[in-house]
Amino acid sequence: MLRNRVKPVRTQNSNVVEERDRVERALNKRIRELRCLYDIASITGSTRLTLQQRFLEIVNLLPRAFQYPEKAFARININKDEFKTENYEDTGQKITADIFVNGQKAGAVEVGYTNNIPNTGNHLFSKEESLLMDALAERLGALTEHRQVEQRVKDERDKTQRYLDLAGVIFLAIDTSGYVKLINRKGCQVLGYKENEIIGRNWFDNFIPRRLKDSVIHVSQKVLSGFSEETEFFENPVLTKSGEERMIAWHNTILRDEAGNITGSLSSGEDITESKHYQEMLQTISDNSPLGIYIVQDGKLQFTNPQFQKLTGCSQEDLHDRELLSLVCLEDHDVVKASHINTLQRESPYPCEYRILNKNKKIKWIMQTVSPIHYLGRAAILGNLMDISERKNLERKVVEYEELSKMKSDLLATVSHELRTPLATIKGYSTLILDYYARLDSEETKDYLRSIDMSTDRLAKLVDNLLDTSRMDAGLLKLEKSPTNIVQLIKRVVTEASIRADRYHIIVKSVKVLPKVNIDAKRIRQVLDNLIDNATKYSPPENEIVLAAVKTDRDLLISITDHGPGIPSGEITKIFERMYRIEQRMYTGSDGIGLGLYICQRLVQAHGGRIWAESKPGHGSTFYFTLPLMVKAKKKIRTGTPDEHRYQKVR
Numbered sequence: 001m002l003r004n005r006v007k008p009v010r011t012q013n014s015n016v017v018e019e020r021d022r023v024e025r026a027l028n029k030r031i032r033e034l035r036c037l038y039d040i041a042s043i044t045g046s047t048r049l050t051l052q053q054r055f056l057e058i059v060n061l062l063p064r065a066f067q068y069p070e071k072a073f074a075r076i077n078i079n080k081d082e083f084k085t086e087n088y089e090d091t092g093q094k095i096t097a098d099i100f101v102n103g104q105k106a107g108a109v110e111v112g113y114t115n116n117i118p119n120t121g122n123h124l125f126s127k128e129e130s131l132l133m134d135a136l137a138e139r140l141g142a143l144t145e146h147r148q149v150e151q152r153v154k155d156e157r158d159k160t161q162r163y164l165d166l167a168g169v170i171f172l173a174i175d176t177s178g179y180v181k182l183i184n185r186k187g188c189q190v191l192g193y194k195e196n197e198i199i200g201r202n203w204f205d206n207f208i209p210r211r212l213k214d215s216v217i218h219v220s221q222k223v224l225s226g227f228s229e230e231t232e233f234f235e236n237p238v239l240t241k242s243g244e245e246r247m248i249a250w251h252n253t254i255l256r257d258e259a260g261n262i263t264g265s266l267s268s269g270e271d272i273t274e275s276k277h278y279q280e281m282l283q284t285i286s287d288n289s290p291l292g293i294y295i296v297q298d299g300k301l302q303f304t305n306p307q308f309q310k311l312t313g314c315s316q317e318d319l320h321d322r323e324l325l326s327l328v329c330l331e332d333h334d335v336v337k338a339s340h341i342n343t344l345q346r347e348s349p350y351p352c353e354y355r356i357l358n359k360n361k362k363i364k365w366i367m368q369t370v371s372p373i374h375y376l377g378r379a380a381i382l383g384n385l386m387d388i389s390e391r392k393n394l395e396r397k398v399v400e401y402e403e404l405s406k407m408k409s410d411l412l413a414t415v416s417h418e419l420r421t422p423l424a425t426i427k428g429y430s431t432l433i434l435d436y437y438a439r440l441d442s443e444e445t446k447d448y449l450r451s452i453d454m455s456t457d458r459l460a461k462l463v464d465n466l467l468d469t470s471r472m473d474a475g476l477l478k479l480e481k482s483p484t485n486i487v488q489l490i491k492r493v494v495t496e497a498s499i500r501a502d503r504y505h506i507i508v509k510s511v512k513v514l515p516k517v518n519i520d521a522k523r524i525r526q527v528l529d530n531l532i533d534n535a536t537k538y539s540p541p542e543n544e545i546v547l548a549a550v551k552t553d554r555d556l557l558i559s560i561t562d563h564g565p566g567i568p569s570g571e572i573t574k575i576f577e578r579m580y581r582i583e584q585r586m587y588t589g590s591d592g593i594g595l596g597l598y599i600c601q602r603l604v605q606a607h608g609g610r611i612w613a614e615s616k617p618g619h620g621s622t623f624y625f626t627l628p629l630m631v632k633a634k635k636k637i638r639t640g641t642p643d644e645h646r647y648q649k650v651r
């Protein structure tokens, strides 16, 4: 361009000189322009200056590129900022070019001359100067755009760095050779180094305990090879500046460039040193605890300690994912459910006691408290339990003992009352006979003696019943069994009872021949006497009392029916309990202490039979009892005398 402007040199000297001066001026002007452009280019490319500083420098450089630099001024307006030379004044002699940023007008650059410039007509500014202005305006626009993008990138980077620094976890980026590219504030804190002491250093050489270096490098290589599934989560200790080791749980991802090539790895790490120690401590406590410990989620066991496994007799594998309730006795399911629900609602421990069935089907009493916890990120229940079977047994014994003591004192009270009545009769009549013997006729004496006799019988019976009960309770009841003809026995009992209770019609309805039964005749007679005496005692005189005996498939069935008041259905089984008497009848004058039927039941059961009553209140009652039949023993097992082995009890 410069060359084109140089015109051919004329031959005349003056012309030559003139032409040379003109060319020289033009050349100087171009050099100034070029220098100015060069300076402007180096300013726009400079990174040490802010955008504002660059604009200021440029505005001061600009006049130099123009024809009359000493009289020129310049101004740049951009985005409400103004940069101008000191000599700036708003004269009409100026040239302007608009600055566009992102396609929008953002300002203008202008160069002008102070008013004392000689009037050069229409061409105050050359075409090149006008082109320079356009080029400069474009350059300033591009510079602003570039700067804005740079600023945005920087802002983003700062924001990310702030996030990384704020995060409670370590962020670490290393390249494929293991050199640290990024570490956040938390990472520096954990390692005890400053950021510049970490960045650029080899991670494995400097921050991993030597003994673990190879294995950690191995894992890192796996991560960097892209097959990171098994190494996505990884735990390893790091070495801090003070030489301490801290356990970090890493989450690893790989970094790629735009072409998709792996450039390194980015890991987020959590310092789990304390929680690891805590975890180990809890593990030790749980392993050695004398308490059974479990964790339940959705009703299923997720964790059990050795003591719990011992209590249930099941292995850890057997118990995992098993319903807790499957170990609990059916009757106590509600107790356990309620304890869990209450715990979750109140969020506080809730104690309860229940029974479990261990692997050997043995019942164990458990006392437990449960607490709500979080386990593996979800709500769960932690149960602590201990075996209280021993205590429960003792408690039961205490209750039994208390019941027994109460019964004994009740018995004493009743017995002393019942003893006193016949004793008073005996004492009264015997005193009467002694005092008035001479004046009494023989009939009167006989009457009094009969009363004494009856009261003595009553006393004797009472004492017998008491003795029998104590013997039975102490397990000292002995039966002397022998094959017995029951029909004959019943007839004998009825004959004697008819004498005792001569105002009743006691009759026997039975087939003549029934098989013999192996019984203690004295004791079965006692049962029959008792049932007949009750029938007479509780039904009005002149009534019929019927005894019957029949053979069934497996036993003999004996029944005693009366037409007395009957027994209310609610009490039909209770009357066999020890010292149970039907309330209203205790005051009708009929004596007794509620031991008769209890003794009957124990005696029948000792013979392998059953006893029960059926009744229609108002119409009478029937008492039944069974006695097992005997079967003939098989020939081949007979070794003793024929009589000894002829019969064998039917089971």
Ligand code: ADP
Binding pocket: 534, 535, 538, 562, 564, 565, 566, 567, 575, 580, 581, 582, 585, 591, 592, 593, 594, 595, 596, 597, 598, 621
């Ligand atoms: P007790 O010494 O009171 O007769 P038992 O054990 O023989 O004691 O009888 C218990 C209770 O059963 C009696 O108190 C009586 O209320 C009721 N009972 C027994 N036998 C009969 C019967 N044949 N008819 C109606 N009630 C009866």
